[in-house]
Structure formats: structure tokens, C-alpha cells
Amino acid sequence: LPFLHGTPETIPLGMSEIEPSAREKLAEFRKKVEARHCKYWTSADELKTHVLTGLIHQIRVSPRIGWIKGDSLDTATTLKKLADALEENNELKVEIKRLKESIGTRTAIGDLASGEDAIELRFRSKQHKEWCIGTTWNEAFKVVGSILLAEVSEVNLFRTSSWKFAAMSDHAPTDKKNLEKVISEAILTTDDFNKVVYQFMALEYIEPVTFLDQSLRTRGFRLTKEGARVLGFLNGVKKASGNLE
Numbered sequence: 001l002p003f004l005h006g007t008p009e010t011i012p013l014g015m016s017e018i019e020p021s022a023r024e025k026l027a028e029f030r031k032k033v034e035a036r037h038c039k040y041w042t043s044a045d046e047l048k049t050h051v052l053t054g055l056i057h058q059i060r061v062s063p064r065i066g067w068i069k070g071d072s073l074d075t076a077t078t079l080k081k082l083a084d085a086l087e088e089n090n091e092l093k094v095e096i097k098r099l100k101e102s103i104g105t106r107t108a109i110g111d112l113a114s115g116e117d118a119i120e121l122r123f124r125s126k127q128h129k130e131w132c133i134g135t136t137w138n139e140a141f142k143v144v145g146s147i148l149l150a151e152v153s154e155v156n157l158f159r160t161s162s163w164k165f166a167a168m169s170d171h172a173p174t175d176k177k178n179l180e181k182v183i184s185e186a187i188l189t190t191d192d193f194n195k196v197v198y199q200f201m202a203l204e205y206i207e208p209v210t211f212l213d214q215s216l217r218t219r220g221f222r223l224t225k226e227g228a229r230v231l232g233f234l235n236g237v238k239k240a241s242g243n244l245e
Contacts, residue, residue: 001039001051001054001055001058002033002036002037002038002039003038003039003040003041003047003050003051003054004030004033004034004038004039004040004041005040005041005042006040006041006042007042008030010042039054112199112202112203113137113199114137114138114199114203115136115137115138116136116137116138117136117137118134118135118136119134119135119136119137119140119196120132120133120134121133121135121140121165121188121192121196122188122189122191122192123162123165123166123169123186123187123188123189124186124187124189125182125185125186125187130189131169133165133166133168133169135165135168137199138234139168140165140196141200141205141227141230141231141234142231142234142235143161143164143165143168144157144161144196144197144200144205144206145205145206145223145227145228145230145231145234146231147160147161147164148206148221148222148223148227149223150222151209151211151220151221151222152220152221152222153218153219153220154218154219154220154221156220157197157220157221158187158188158193159187161188161193161196162186162187162188162193163183163184163186165186165188166182166183166186167183169183197221200227203226204224204226204227205223205224205226205227205230205231206221206222206223206224206227207221207222207224208220208221209221209222
């Protein structure tokens with residue numbers, strides 16, 4: 001905000017530059033300032049008015065963030081907030097990248113069997129060579145998803161899902177007296193177990209993990225965010241149809 005004395009020639013000699021070289025530099029500087037839009041003043045009151053008016057105008061048309069004294073700023077808190085914001089920003093960048101990469105994958109997922117599509121699972125046991133059940137992919141995921149509410153080893157997933165699937169059978173090849181034993185000994189065929197696991201991996205419902213089990217690195221599986229969402233939806237309580245009397 002430039003403000004120049006309107007009549008510099010009236011300034012007393014003792015209050016201005018005396019040396020000729022200094023007066024030349026001052027004159028050159030005034031020319032540079034006058035190249036901008038500037039205000040002229042001839043009294044202290046006039047200068048005060050111009051300054052206040054100019055500041056108010058600039059604050060309104062070009063607001064700035066201002067200046068904060070260092071001793072009035074909680075540096076530790078501010079740095080932590082900044083670090084948290086940077087970490088969140090990086091996480092969002094990673095998530096955006098993952099979503100962009102998954103666009104093509106999600107399109108392909110629409111071609112996979114899922115939902116109410118039928119699936120047949122085969123079993124074998126000590127007493128019976130093989131039998132099978134028919135179900136849907138949604139019902140199958142209810143079984144697998146309930147086991148994977150926490151990380152589970154591949155061996156435990158295989159054993160637990162085997163007898164849970166066998167328990168869904170309405171016509172196991174035995175009488176009711178031996179049904180519980182047959183179910184507890186039922187084992188999914190390896191092909192069908194792999195079929196179920198890879199299908200749910202392809203649908204992005206589950207993902208493989210490696211974790212420590214009794215100090216040993218073990219291969220296992222866990223639910224993804226999408227898998228948890230689908231499992232919750234399948235097991236959620238639906239609204240009752242019709243009006244209550």
C-alpha cells in the first residue's frame with residue numbers, strides 16, 4: 001500500500017535527504033512507487049486516514065491467514081494434528097489407488113456365480129464313501145463367513161466348514177441314530193473345499209493371511225471389509241412385510 005508525500009518540496013530541509021546522491025536515489029524510488037496506484041498525503045491526519053482506509057479495503061478484498069506468535073501456539077498438539085492429517089491423506093491415496101485398480105475386477109466379479117446361484121458340495125466319511133448336498137452361494141457364505149469372524153487357519157476352516165456343511169444335509173446316508181457321528185466325521189472333498197475358498201476369494205469376500213499359531217507361521221483366511229458387509233446383510237433382520245394389526 002504506497003503512500004507518498006504530496007508536496008515533498010515543502011518538507012523542511014532538516015527532515016529530508018541532504019546529500020545530492022541520496023536525493024537522486026529518493027527521486028528514483030518515488031518514480032517506482034508512483035508507477036503503482038498510490039495515495040498522496042500532506043498532513044499526519046490525512047496519512048492516517050489513507051492508511052486505515054487502505055487496510056480495511058485490503059482486508060475485505062484480500063483476506064490473509066494472519067500471524068500467530070510462536071509462544072501462543074501449542075507446537076506439540078499442532079505437529080500431532082499435522083502428522084495425523086498426513087497419515088490419513090496417505091491412507092486415502094492408497095485407498096483411491098486400490099479402488100481404481102478394482103474397477104476392472106469388480107466388473108469381472110459380475111460374471112461369477114454368487115448369491116442365490118446353486119452349488120453342490122460333496123462329502124466323504126469313514127462309513128460312507130461319498131454323498132452331496134445342494135445349496136446356494138449365499139448359504140455357503142453364511143457358513144464360511146461365520147467361521148472367519150476371526151482369522152482361522154486353513155486346516156481349521158476345512159474341518160469346521162466340513163461338518164457345518166454336512167449338518168445342512170437332509171438326507172445323509174445313515175439313520176438318525178448315527179447321524180451326529182456321520183456329520184462329525186464328514187470331510188469335504190478337497191476339490192469342493194478349494195472351489196468354495198477360491199470362489200469367495202474371487203468375490204473378494206475373504207483373503208489369505210499368514211499368522212503365528214503357537215509360534216509357528218500358519219496359512220489361513222479372514223473376512224475382507226466387503227465380506228463382513230455381505231455377511232452382515234445376509235444375517236441381518238429384514239423388515240416385516242405388511243402392516244401390523
